[in-house]
Amino acid sequence: MNDSLKHLPQVGDVIAEREKVEAGFRDLHPPLTQRQAIIESQRCLYCHDAPCIEACPSDIDIPRFIREISEDNINGAAQTILEENILGGSCARVCPTEILCEQHCVRNHHAECQPVLIGRLQRYAIDHMHFAQHPFVRSADSGRHVAVVGAGPAGLSCAHRLATHGHRVTLYEARHKPGGLNEYGIARYKLVDDYAQKEIDFLLAIGGIEIRYGQRLGDNLDLDTLERHHDAVFLGLGLGDNRRLGLDDENAPGVATPGLLPATDYIRELRQSDDLLQLPLARRCVVIGAGNTAVDMAVQMARLGAEAVTLVYRRGVEAMAATAHEQEIARANGVRILTWARPEQVLLDHTGRLAGMRFERTELRDGNLAGTGETFEIGADAVFSAIGQCFDDHSLAEAGELARELGRIRVDGHFRTTRQGVYAGGDCIAPGEDLTVQAVQHGKLAAEAIHQDLMAQQEVA
Amino acid sequence: MKAPTRQLDVDLAIEFAGIRSPNPFWLASAPPTDKAYNVERAFAAGWGGVVWKTLGEDPPAVNVSSRYSAHFGHNRDVLGFNNIELITDRPLETNLREISEVKQRWPDRALIVSLMVPCVEESWRAILPRVEATGADGIELNLGCPHGMPERGMGAAVGQNPDLIEQVTRWCKTHSRLPVIVKLTPNITDIRAASRAAKLGGADAVSLINTVNSITSVDLDRMIARPIVGHQSTHGGYCGAAVKPIALNMVAEIARDPQSAGLPICGIGGISSWQDAAEFVALGAGAVQVCTAAMLHGFRIVEELQDGLARWMVSKGYRRLADVTGRAVDNTTDWKHLDMNFQTIAHIDQQQCIQCGRCYIACEDTSHQSIAKLAEEDGTRRYEIIEAACVGCNLCQITCPVEGCISMVPQSTGKPFMSWDEDPRNPFRELA
Incomplete structure (x- = not known):
């Protein structure tokens, strides 16, 4: 990745306050305090054949672990989670609960419209478990x-x-x-x-x-x-691979266009970075795509200090794969979401570096996505594609x-x-x-x- | 500065056992009424009356440190409250002086003095004139304190013996002109024995309930019940919201007892809202006393108590509390007088149902298997009452988290009213 963005300034060249940058990468949702967890756990109605369990891809007995939290049996709650989902701690943090368990919580009904915060309760249980002995045991060696x-x-x-x-x-x-x-x-x-x-x-x-x-x-x-x-x-x-935009001047294997790269490459580097201030900063940044990866990319660049981050999607917001919650995070971080436009051409400067992108406006014609012929350009220091992995x-x-x-x-x-x-x-x-x-x-x-x-x-x- | 509002067309003032009070809300004899400072704050907040914390003979009682404990709900809401405090631990003279001063400053408020002295006539004869001299409006006999004092032959030790209740009441009527309210303990088998004895002794009224013998919880690490004094505990008096149902029943038992007919009742026990107060009044109370709710929230709750009660009375066309007193008594009866032909059946409002399934599992596991769980085509669930199997037990309605979603619908059976005494299924019908 560095090759592709090494011409860009580093975050530290533009943003002086380290604390400000680092603050943007702390817990998005701070953990619940004990008091908050107890109050929230009380909101669970302990449904029979609970819809949240049906909505959980990993079959966690959600009402049970929440009741265990409410009874201050944190190890019991953690074990209930882990025996179905050994990565229950990270799932509690990364799951789009708003379209899974929490969407199906009966407390979403019109009279209340506020689901139990299942994901954050799950995190509470896992964060606070304390087992004297590992809660899982290995059966005798099978020889396999x-x-x-x-x-x-x-x-x-x-x-x-x-x-x-x-x-x-x-x-x-x-x-x-x-x-x-x-x-x-x-x-x-x-x-x-x-x-x-x-x-x-x-x-x-x-x-x-x-x-x-x-x-x-x-x-x-x-x-x-x-x-x-x-x-x-x-x-x-x-x-292991990223879908390509299919444009002229897009990176062919072994040929990098400076300033154009998959969002996943940048996110990987960002996650592994020991010093956020040394990351390349795209002050004007364009992200192409509409999924959670696109939002992650856009929001993280905004938090690193980019001045203008634009997320471009060829269809309308209602068709975006990123959940409404994710879209909200993007908007809250100043990301401009531009819909009904698709990339047409990579724009390069005289040195061959990316200078922006030309987009064509799109529309639905007889149910199919079609270009209108109308184009516009967005100047950018970097364009990240996040149109899906394959x-x-x-x-x-x-x-x-x-x-x-x-x-x-x-x-x-x-x-x-x-x-x-x-x-x-x-x-x-x-x-x-x-x-x-x-x-x-x-x-x-x-x-x-x-x-x-x-x-x-x-x-x- | 609040804007002036329209006066409600209702009069909350009462006269109870000859005692006038601007409203029916009195603070019960307890820590909030232990001294002038608290009582004057209560009057300033709007309480109609107070029952001054129980006076006894000198030397005053001595209290232990650590005195209260609670039965908490999961959200730290206090369901029930317990105390091991004794009667006032201040000198008699101090209390009498303050009572006198407070009464002079607040002449329109009811000021009743709670008393507990040894069960000998001389003790009562000695203290009664001194109380009367303060200008207090009445006395309340503390014959119910369940902890500490009974070990010394006072409090509940008297209240659990109808003969002693009658005796002490008669002494007080003999040696004082003040109205005598006898406060009853619930720690007995039949509350009516106590109220009948009070009436025989000449009581002007009874008040109930005093606190219930209780241990609220146990510290499972230290293996000591609560409240903890050092490394020990002792049983205390239970009060607060959790005792309301016990108190309501005892009030109703007395209100519908022909032998206690006409005996005014002051309702006590877990009153925290105007609805609670109205319920006590409906079952026969002419005034109410509050303690735990004030201890948990402060004195200002009397504003909501008065306002809520007044607005409700206006909405129902009641002009004064006496119009409400006892309204529900005639509808409270013995089991055998209930209508065996009455049938009610649960109905689920599908528009309000949130599909939590609580009614289903409650009925399926523990009742009459009268709720069907159906799967709609879109994968959502639907719960329906199997009317033929429903006995109208109310469990589904109780477990439903959405108020108003499940209603109990009386059925027209076409059958006449038939009590158990008239029921052919009653093997003892002939005897009845």
Whole structure:
């Protein structure tokens, strides 16, 4: 990334007050105090067959853990959460609860219009748990060894559940830290204080899980070898590639247009940065896209000190993938949301650096998106594309017999791929919805399927 | 500076057992009425009367440190309150002087003096003239204090013995011209025995309830009940909102007891709102006393008590409290006189229902399986009453978090009124 933005000033060159910048990257939603948690927990109606549970992709018994908080049984509440979702702490922070559990809270009804703050209560329980002994135990060693590829939420969840069943797990991770999107892809103010790593330390305390870093499928790792050395393989690969704008002068592989890059690259750098003031600052910044990543990018650049941040989307706000809550955060941070326009051409200055972008106005014509022919230009120091990520086929180029669906890996109802003994879950499979909590659920259920299948094999043998 | 408002066409002033008061709200004998400073603040706030904290013989009582504890709701709302405080711990002379001064300064307010002395006539004969000399409007006999004093043969030790109630009451009527209100303890099996005894002794009125024997909670780390004195605890007197239902029943029991007919009742027990007060009055009270609510919120609550009660009375066409007193007594009866043919059935207003399922699981697990859980096509749920199975128990309505969503609808059965005495299913009908 640095190559692409190294011509830009650093944040510290423009903004003198370190404190001001750092303040913008502290907890977006400060944790509940004990008093707030108790009051909020009292609002839960302890519904029967609660709609919030149905809306939670990871099946957490929400009324139960909230009642446990209200009775000051914090460890009980934490265990209720963790036994369904071992990454319940980060999910509490990054889940779009406004479209999941909290949207389905019965206290949303018109007389009240204010759901129980389930996400923040979940965080309270996990933040305040204190176990004298690790709450999960490993079954006796099964003698089986499973490979889990990708130490993101899906892979970590799968590894943990496999470990509880007594299987040995080796996690193969391409990067140098575990966590996946929690470590590299979430807006900095949503997961602060190295929380992703602390949570993983807790998860790994179950034992029986080894992580090997710098192991990238398709480069120094291949499926055949993994299958030979393990009793089963779980693929939690995530989405390794970014969709391209499809414009002239857009970065071809190996050719960078200074000032034009995927938002995920910048966010990764921002998350890993020890010194925010050394980050490149795009004083005039354009973000193309309409999802939560686009909003994360726009808001973070605004908080770093950008003067003008514009988010451009080819359709109307009602079609934006970013939740209403996220859009509100964007507006509150001064991000201008410009709809019904699509990128037409990258504008370069005489040195070949990005100087802005030309957009064409769009409209719906017979239900289809069409350009109106009218164009306008926005001057920018950098343009970040956040129009979605996609599965990086390179990683499985050699694994021909692994069927795909909608550009991702096809699995059955038990997360089995078309290749015997190979399972997959998280964003890399076809029904993936790009939600951390769903990846955790996939990993958990895939682990159960792997366990069942391994036990069945044992019986046959 | 507030704008002048229209005067409500209602008169809250009362005359209770010969005692006049500008409104029916009195502070009960308790810490808030222990000395002139508090009582004058109460009068300034608008209280119609006070019952001065119980006087006894010198030397004054001595109190322990740590005196109150509470039964909390999950949100630290105080459901019930408990105290182990004794009667006044100030010299008799000091109290009498202050009572006299306060009465002179606030002549329009009711000032009643609570008394507790040993159960011998001489003690009562000695103290009564001194109280009368202060100009106080009446006396209240503390025959109910459940902690500390009974161990010395006073308080509830007297109030639990109808013969002693009658005796002490008669002494007071003999040796004083002041109206005598007998305060009753709820820590007995039948409150009517106490009120009948008071009436026989010549009491001008009864007031009830005094506090209920209680332990509010236990410190599970130290294994000591609360309130904690050092490393110990003792049972105390329970009051506050949680005792209201107990008090209402006891007031009603006396109000509908022919043997206590005509005996004025001052209602006490968990009154925190004008509705609570109106309920006591409806069940027979001619005045009410408040303590815990004032201790939790301060004296200014009397403004809302008066205003709420007055507006409600206007809305119902009542001009004075006496119009309300006892209105609900005739509708309170023994179980056997209830209509066996009455049938009510729950109805769920689907527009208001928030689909929490609380009514369903309550009925399904613990009652009559009279609520069906249906899934709509759009995935939302719908709860409906199975009318044929509903016995009209009210549980669903009680557990519903949305007030007004579940209503109990009386059914027209076409059957006449039939009491249990008339019911052919009553095996003892012939005897009745």
